[in-house]
Structures are given as structure tokens and as C-alpha cells.
Amino acid sequence: MAYCQLCDKSFVSQKALQQHQDTSSRHAYCQRCNKHLAHPDALRQHLQNSPRHHICQECDNGIDFPSKEDLNDHLERVHLTCVPCNARFANEGQLREHNVERHNLCTHCLEYFDSLSNLKHHQQTHLPRNINCIGCNRKFAKNSHMILHMENGGCELAVDCDFITSLAFECDSSDWYECSTDHYNFECPTCKTPFQNVSGLLQHAESDACKETMKKGAPLFRLVRFLRSRL
Numbered sequence: 179m180a181y182c183q184l185c186d187k188s189f190v191s192q193k194a195l196q197q198h199q200d201t202s203s204r205h206a207y208c209q210r211c212n213k214h215l216a217h218p219d220a221l222r223q224h225l226q227n228s229p230r231h232h233i234c235q236e237c238d239n240g241i242d243f244p245s246k247e248d249l250n251d252h253l254e255r256v257h258l259t260c261v262p263c264n265a266r267f268a269n270e271g272q273l274r275e276h277n278v279e280r281h282n283l284c285t286h287c288l289e290y291f292d293s294l295s296n297l298k299h300h301q302q303t304h305l306p307r308n309i310n311c312i313g314c315n316r317k318f319a320k321n322s323h324m325i326l327h328m329e330n331g332g333c334e335l336a337v338d339c340d341f342i343t344s345l346a347f348e349c350d351s352s353d354w355y356e357c358s359t360d361h362y363n364f365e366c367p368t369c370k371t372p373f374q375n376v377s378g379l380l381q382h383a384e385s386d387a388c389k390e391t392m393k394k395g396a397p398l399f400r401l402v403r404f405l406r407s408r409l
């Protein structure tokens with residue numbers, strides 16, 4: 179015989195007792211944990227304290243999620259809440275702007291990054307690849323990527339870093355970027371930061387590190403145009 183202490187009732191089998199406990203309004207039962215509690219207050223306490231339950235405090239019906247990740251996703255999507263900052267926003271635009279500024283969110287793929295520099299490096303992958311390589315059919319997002327590809331010997335043109343470096347000195351605008359020190363080949367025309375190769379110099383100009391640009395007529399724009407004409 180099986181016995182229910184709460185109801186002071188006996189049952190013919192353990193299965194019958196289980197069915198009684200699952201259906202009786204007098205019993206507090208947690209289906210996820212397969213656990214019977216003494217009374218509804220004990221069940222509520224269990225739901226609050228158990229690591230297997232994650233209750234949304236914002237919802238009137240207290241939705242219970244199976245994991246912390248599911249709860250956090252719900253808080254962000256439904257309640258427009260930044261969980262790490264415990265901040266709630268009026269609309270999705272404000273929340274996304276906050277995540278971009280404070281949590282390095284990529285707006286293209288909605289992936290978060292540990293630092294702003296990692297985010298900026300990642301964002302390069304989303305740039306359109308519309309720059310044709312001088313020597314093969316590959317396309318690149320930036321001129322510096324294309325030149326680095328050639329310097330590393332990855333181009334069908336079979337040139338290397340030394341060849342690109344020597345050719346850069348033949349350009350009529352080389353006085354702007356030829357380095358005055360013995361240890362480096364090139365320097366930024368604006369801030370004089372030194373570089374060993376052309377790709378590094380171009381990458382610097384393409385970034386927001388200083389005011390040097392790759393705009394039409396600029397020394398480094400003329401350098402790339404010269405390389406295209408000679409290769």
C-alpha cells in the first residue's frame with residue numbers, strides 16, 4: 179500500500195499515489211524537477227531558489243525558463259533590458275545603441291566582442307570586397323589587404339614584399355612617405371609614424387589612427403595608382 183501523508187489517504191500502488199499527487203489541487207508539484215512540495219508556498223520558494231528555474235520578474239505570470247541564457251534572451255527581446263547593466267530602454271533602437279557603445283555589439287551580425295579593437299577588426303569581414311587585385315582575380319575590401327596579399331607571395335603575379343617596397347620608392351610621390359630613419363622604409367605623410375612595408379602604411383591611412391587618407395590626389399592614393407600601372 180502507498181500512503182499520502184498530506185491527505186491521509188492510502189493507495190493500492192505507488193503509481194496510484196503518484197497520479198494522485200500530480201493531479202490533486204492540495205499538492206504542490208514541480209514537473210521539471212519531478213519533485214513534490216508540502217504546500218504551494220514551498221513550491222514558490224523552490225522555484226525562486228532552485229538553479230533549475232529562472233523566473234522572469236517582469237512578466238505578470240512569472241514565466242519560468244530552463245536556463246539563465248533563455249531568461250536573459252527573453253529580457254532583452256521582450257522587456258528591452260540590458261542584463262549586465264540592469265538597465266531598461268524605451269525601444270529597441272535605444273537598447274541597440276547602448277549595446278554598441280557599451281558592449282561592442284556588431285550591428286551586422288549581432289555578435290558581441292570583448293573590446294572595441296576586436297570589434298573593429300571583426301567589422302572588416304563585413305566590408306564589401308570590390309577592390310580587384312592587380313595580378314589575379316581575387317577581390318579585397320581594402321587596398322592594404324590587396325597589397326599584403328601580394329607582399330606575402332599569395333598572388334599569381336609572383337611578387338614579394340621586397341619587390342613592392344623597391345617599386346614604391348620609384349613613385350613620384352615617394353618623398354611624402356619615404357622614411358628618414360635607417361630602420362624603417364616608410365612613414366605616414368601626416369603623423370610620421372614609421373612602417374616597414376607598404377601594406378602597413380596603407381592600413382594606417384585607412385584606419386582612424388590619424389588624419390592621413392586614401393582620398394583621390396593624396397600621396398598614398400597616388401602610390402596605389404602607381405603600383406597598379408607598373409604591375
